[in-house]
Amino acid sequence: MVEKWRGLQRDGKMAIQWVVLSDDDPARDSNLALHILQFPAEKESILDSATTFGGVPRKLPNTPRSFIPVGHISLDSENPDPSLADPSQGLYCITTFYISRALQGTGLGRAAMDAVEGKAMQEPLCAKTLALDTIAREFCLDKEAWKALGIPFPKVNNQDWYERRGYKVYKRVEHQYPQRDIVGKMWHIPAVFMKKSVV
Numbered sequence: 780m781v782e783k784w785r786g787l788q789r790d791g792k793m794a795i796q797w798v799v800l801s802d803d804d805p806a807r808d809s810n811l812a813l814h815i816l817q818f819p820a821e822k823e824s825i826l827d828s829a830t831t832f833g834g835v836p837r838k839l840p841n842t843p844r845s846f847i848p849v850g851h852i853s854l855d856s857e858n859p860d861p862s863l864a865d866p867s868q869g870l871y872c873i874t875t876f877y878i879s880r881a882l883q884g885t886g887l888g889r890a891a892m893d894a895v896e897g898k899a900m901q902e903p904l905c906a907k908t909l910a911l912d913t914i915a916r917e918f919c920l921d922k923e924a925w926k927a928l929g930i931p932f933p934k935v936n937n938q939d940w941y942e943r944r945g946y947k948v949y950k951r952v953e954h955q956y957p958q959r960d961i962v963g964k965m966w967h968i969p970a971v972f973m974k975k976s977v978v
Contacts, residue, residue, distance in 0.1 A: 784853075784875070791834020792857040794904075795875060797825070798850030798891045810882055814849045817881040822847065835903040850878040852891050854899055854906075862910065862950070862972065869907030869978075871899055876911070883934050892944060900977050907978045913937040915951065915969040927960040938971055946973035 787793035800807045815822045824845040831837055834856075853875045858864040863872040873895060878888045899906035916938040918924060925932045938948075948971045955970030 787855075787857075788829070789831070791831065793853050793855050793874075794832055794898075795851055795853040796895065796898075797846065797848035798852060798878060798887065799846045800849060800887075806885075810885065810887075811847060811849070813881045814879045815847075818879065821849075821879075832903075849882055850876075850887065850891065852876045852895050854895055854904070854909075856904075860972075863912070864910070866904075869905060871904060871906045871909055873909055873911040880931060888935075888940075896977060908974055908976055909946075910972065910974045911941065911946065912952075912955065912970045912972045913941060914956065915971050918968050924966060927962075927964070928958055928966065929961045938973075941973050944975070946975040948973050 784793060784795050788795055800811055804810070824847050827840065827844045827846065829837060830839065852873065855864055855872050855874050856866045858872050858874070864870055873892075876888075876891070878891065896909060898904070899909055914937050916936055919933055919936040919938065922932050942948075950972045951969065952972070953969045954967035956968035958966045958968055960966060
């Protein structure tokens with residue numbers, strides 16, 4: 780997946796950003812330890828080497844910075860669904876949003892969304908509308924489904940969380956996210972598509 784993202788990033792179609800704990804955060808070391816404890820394969824630092832953002836050259840810091848990501852979020856100018864992205868209309872979509880399960884509920888997701896929404900409104904994107912898709916509310920509440928899929932029950936109902944941020948549902952797709960459970964049964968998880976004006 781990362782290889783696919785790399786090509787889209789270089790083409791300016793995707794603007795993926797790593798979510799990183801701030802050096803100023805007093806809980807940084809303890810939160811990083813929690814993340815690494817739950818995901819030991821993600822303990823290696825990576826180097827800040829992105830030379831573009833949104834297809835526009837980006838100045839790298841004089842001293843390259845290394846960091847351990849605890850999530851990622853992207854602001855995309857292209858999507859197979861044209862209702863999600865159309866730069867000519869100032870429409871961009873937020874995709875690949877993930878916060879380490881070890882750190883969900885700490886405010887990190889809110890901070891990442893605040894940052895990406897702020898970035899979207901600035902040059903070079905100058906977004907007018909942001910769109911995204913997420914798991915429909917009732918599936919988020921289905922504890923048996925999550926158990927069957929072998930995935931921890933989510934701490935937050937995504938649809939409700941985005942609605943609190945001002946996103947509104949404009950369409951629904953019943954079979955958006957196919958997922959096979961631990962006994963081989965296929966689940967077709969419903970999604971809602973949401974938009975928010977940022978002008």
